[in-house]
Amino acid sequence: MNKPLINVEGLRVEFPSKRGAIAGVQDVSFTIESGEIVCIVGESGSGKSVSAYTLMQLTKFSGGWVADGRLTLESGSGSEINLRAVDEARMRTIRGNEIGMIFQEPMTALNPSYTIGWQLAESLQQHRDMSRKEAAGRSVELLKQVRIPEPERRLKQYPHELSGGMRQRIVIAMALACEPRLLIADEPTTALDVTVQAEILALIRKLRDETGAAVLLITHDMAVVAQMADRVVVMQNGRVAEEGPVEQVLTDPQHPYTQALLAVVPKLGDMAGKTLPEPMETAATTEYHIDKPLQPGSRVLLDVKHLTKRFPIRGGWLGRTVANAHAVEDVTFRLLENETLALVGESGSGKSVTGLCILRLERPDSGEITFDGQDLLALSDEDMRLARRDMQMIFQDPYGSLNPHMSLLEQVIEPLRNFNLETGSALEDRAAELFDWVRLPRAFLQRHPSELSGGQRQRVAIARALAPKPKLIIADEAVSALDVSIQAEVLNLMMELQAEMGISYLFIGHDMAVVERVSHRVAVMYLGRIVETATREQIFANPQHEYTKTLLAAVPTLDLAHRAEKWELATKPPPSPIHPVGYVPEPAHFQKVTEGHFVLRSGAGSVDERRYGP
Amino acid sequence: MPYLLKRVINSVLLLLITVSFVFFACRMIGDPALNMLGPGANDIALENLRRAAGLNDPLWLQWVRYMGGLLQGDFGVSYRYGFSVIPEADLKDIGVPVVDLVAERLPATFLLAGVAMAIAVPLGLGMGVIAAAYPRHFADRLVTVLSLAGVSIVQFWLGLMLIVLFAVQLGWLPTGGYGEPGHVILPALTLAARPIGRIAQVARSAMLDELAKPYVVTARAKGVAEWRVILLHALRNAAIPIITMIGDELSALLTGAILVEKIFAWPGIGLLIIDSLSRSDLPIIQVSITVVAALVIIVNLLVDFAYRIIDPQIKLGQKA
Numbered sequence: 001m002n003k004p005l006i007n008v009e010g011l012r013v014e015f016p017s018k019r020g021a022i023a024g025v026q027d028v029s030f031t032i033e034s035g036e037i038v039c040i041v042g043e044s045g046s047g048k049s050v051s052a053y054t055l056m057q058l059t060k061f062s063g064g065w066v067a068d069g070r071l072t073l074e075s076g077s078g079s080e081i082n083l084r085a086v087d088e089a090r091m092r093t094i095r096g097n098e099i100g101m102i103f104q105e106p107m108t109a110l111n112p113s114y115t116i117g118w119q120l121a122e123s124l125q126q127h128r129d130m131s132r133k134e135a136a137g138r139s140v141e142l143l144k145q146v147r148i149p150e151p152e153r154r155l156k157q158y159p160h161e162l163s164g165g166m167r168q169r170i171v172i173a174m175a176l177a178c179e180p181r182l183l184i185a186d187e188p189t190t191a192l193d194v195t196v197q198a199e200i201l202a203l204i205r206k207l208r209d210e211t212g213a214a215v216l217l218i219t220h221d222m223a224v225v226a227q228m229a230d231r232v233v234v235m236q237n238g239r240v241a242e243e244g245p246v247e248q249v250l251t252d253p254q255h256p257y258t259q260a261l262l263a264v265v266p267k268l269g270d271m272a273g274k275t276l277p278e279p280m281e282t283a284a285t286t287e288y289h290i291d292k293p294l295q296p297g298s299r300v301l302l303d304v305k306h307l308t309k310r311f312p313i314r315g316g317w318l319g320r321t322v323a324n325a326h327a328v329e330d331v332t333f334r335l336l337e338n339e340t341l342a343l344v345g346e347s348g349s350g351k352s353v354t355g356l357c358i359l360r361l362e363r364p365d366s367g368e369i370t371f372d373g374q375d376l377l378a379l380s381d382e383d384m385r386l387a388r389r390d391m392q393m394i395f396q397d398p399y400g401s402l403n404p405h406m407s408l409l410e411q412v413i414e415p416l417r418n419f420n421l422e423t424g425s426a427l428e429d430r431a432a433e434l435f436d437w438v439r440l441p442r443a444f445l446q447r448h449p450s451e452l453s454g455g456q457r458q459r460v461a462i463a464r465a466l467a468p469k470p471k472l473i474i475a476d477e478a479v480s481a482l483d484v485s486i487q488a489e490v491l492n493l494m495m496e497l498q499a500e501m502g503i504s505y506l507f508i509g510h511d512m513a514v515v516e517r518v519s520h521r522v523a524v525m526y527l528g529r530i531v532e533t534a535t536r537e538q539i540f541a542n543p544q545h546e547y548t549k550t551l552l553a554a555v556p557t558l559d560l561a562h563r564a565e566k567w568e569l570a571t572k573p574p575p576s577p578i579h580p581v582g583y584v585p586e587p588a589h590f591q592k593v594t595e596g597h598f599v600l601r602s603g604a605g606s607v608d609e610r611r612y613g614p
Numbered sequence: 615m616p617y618l619l620k621r622v623i624n625s626v627l628l629l630l631i632t633v634s635f636v637f638f639a640c641r642m643i644g645d646p647a648l649n650m651l652g653p654g655a656n657d658i659a660l661e662n663l664r665r666a667a668g669l670n671d672p673l674w675l676q677w678v679r680y681m682g683g684l685l686q687g688d689f690g691v692s693y694r695y696g697f698s699v700i701p702e703a704d705l706k707d708i709g710v711p712v713v714d715l716v717a718e719r720l721p722a723t724f725l726l727a728g729v730a731m732a733i734a735v736p737l738g739l740g741m742g743v744i745a746a747a748y749p750r751h752f753a754d755r756l757v758t759v760l761s762l763a764g765v766s767i768v769q770f771w772l773g774l775m776l777i778v779l780f781a782v783q784l785g786w787l788p789t790g791g792y793g794e795p796g797h798v799i800l801p802a803l804t805l806a807a808r809p810i811g812r813i814a815q816v817a818r819s820a821m822l823d824e825l826a827k828p829y830v831v832t833a834r835a836k837g838v839a840e841w842r843v844i845l846l847h848a849l850r851n852a853a854i855p856i857i858t859m860i861g862d863e864l865s866a867l868l869t870g871a872i873l874v875e876k877i878f879a880w881p882g883i884g885l886l887i888i889d890s891l892s893r894s895d896l897p898i899i900q901v902s903i904t905v906v907a908a909l910v911i912i913v914n915l916l917v918d919f920a921y922r923i924i925d926p927q928i929k930l931g932q933k934a
Contacts, residue, residue, distance in 0.1 A: 058831065092838075103828055109832045113851050114850075122833075122836060123838070126837055175835075
């Protein structure tokens, strides 16, 4: 009988803490066969990374140690190598040689001070005893294998000269350098845009087919699991909740945790045929009461016309402007009362800058912004400050957007103080009321942010935004950093608040499945332009612009039938939004598809015609 | 490289401004002739000097002449060097070209600063790197204590203690002076204490930051040996704050070794400035300050070039 490539039995990894050793993972067992893709899926803190890092004894660098269990690697000749017992010198011949690793953050996983060629050659010289010339030859081969154009030129480049997707392919090439029999990929696409994610996932599958290496893929995203896995290991709180073939785990989950996890994943197409947003079913103990349908009003709350924002790029002797980065280009949209407009796009599309311009946290170069009948760009700084009372913002990172040295009470009542809305004990009453709204215990008011989880922090951020009773909330990737179960709860909370308080949302995001769930209307942005705008139903049922179609096709789905689909690997970098001074882009010209559905038909320059042209 | 040229030109401009500032400042603190000859000078000598040195001309003309002199290597003349009271002789016979005085002192200053840094850089760097490689280990704690001691120790006390131990008790090294190789050791050790401590502190924290970064995990996962991870991967990225600190400390050694020069009777430029100050010998002060300013500007220029060699993102002028 063939032995599995990797066999993990009863693994327990401990980490030091102030109160003695605590277990990061316990009683974890799984196997990986040659050429198989195994996904470990779980939320943050479930121990999925620890389990994988232990295979290479990498946990010891962060202070952890294996307290119990067996870890073996099949040596290739039928015997087993005990990964727990091998010494550091032997382990180094396994790392990078038998087992390769791909990391989450391609931006930081490469050493910024050395060329791509140097970093690729390093492990070849280490494990294969190659000369510099041989290593360079093999590196070019590897770069071709991961479909990087102009491989010879890349060898001399530094990481910062390449895009995120390119860097991730370099990391993959590095992991493949010595033809490892196992590839560990730790959230390899989480930090990437969705179209790039599709490319990288397709690449990993293709490489598995070509090289026969097994893949251990760590992810939090059930849709990625559905697209990639042969077998799935579901982890929760450091233990294995469920393990099995992907078809079985996804279609007939046995463990309640797996069932709950699958239930809260927003699925593209869930909302087909429905005109209004709806809350999700969650297994959470908190319940949401949304009695009335989320019907938008008829009055225009926010009217943005021809908004343009460019960032000057300075250079030369006196720091003159030598070029402009066109961040937002001729953007026009309207937001009704009680409505959610989703602004979707990938990084660099200008969606966040648009949000900042509306609050005038960035000063637009031209355009009109009318909010609640007021011309925002004409207001004095003090009047603008007062106007912000009605327009609040929620940011992506709840760790960065709360002040770690202020109690939650102080942070939540700060907007009330700023606008002199309440005084004295009324302040605390209002804070308690807000905490009731976002379903945090009132006792938390005295706590500091470090005592809260990510989801709880984001609720505090929402409570703070709600404090001055705003009419508009700009939610900039407000749920992107959260685990799916928490994400579902926060989305439901936002919808409930809309139903109860009549808030309008400008929902800035990149996850199409989430957008489909919460929005009434959608505007798709690409390179500073809105390329398509329509009701949610129209956009998802009948996308018109090439870019919208690409974006929708790139979203991984839970549908197992679609996984064979091939994704073409783009070799061209996205076009640059940087143009010389004096460059005048064509104004936006929209074509009406049906009532309320418009698609960009002009805009040469900002929008790349070669890839996503009309 | 146009950037290099730009930085050099900026540095030259900065130097010109400094020189001019010193020139005008020296002319604003009283009668320059009186300052040059001292309070004991008689009216005839003063008037002679004013005529000879053109001190009756308008200030801008004097400035043009002074700058022109500098460009030709003429740094002026000291009339008081070696005298406490100006003798009533012809000024031409007793004037000493200032440039000779400063040039005589510079080698001593360079030697002392060079030896001190040659001790401090490897020692400080080594201590910092070892501490970061073994965090919370005994070695780390030892380095933390030693570097704190190095930074906070009082220089003249350390100098005296070294003299007492190595010169008086053991008799291995001279108490002071200049000329023999042995002379430089004690003052250099005294001067090195602070840079050792500061370089070790900066190296430790910069290395700790770098070792926590994802690319270090990538390198380890490639099977790279730990010494390569530390010395090639992390140290190179930690180099910028360390080099900044080395530059700062070198500038400080070139300008501020006065105390140590005094204790060890080391004929460096610091001692010259102090002696000239006590005699109000303006030409020497003027030139010494100019030279010191030039040294600091050069050190900063070198540090800046070092950044460009180390960090490819700075080299291409597109820091992310």
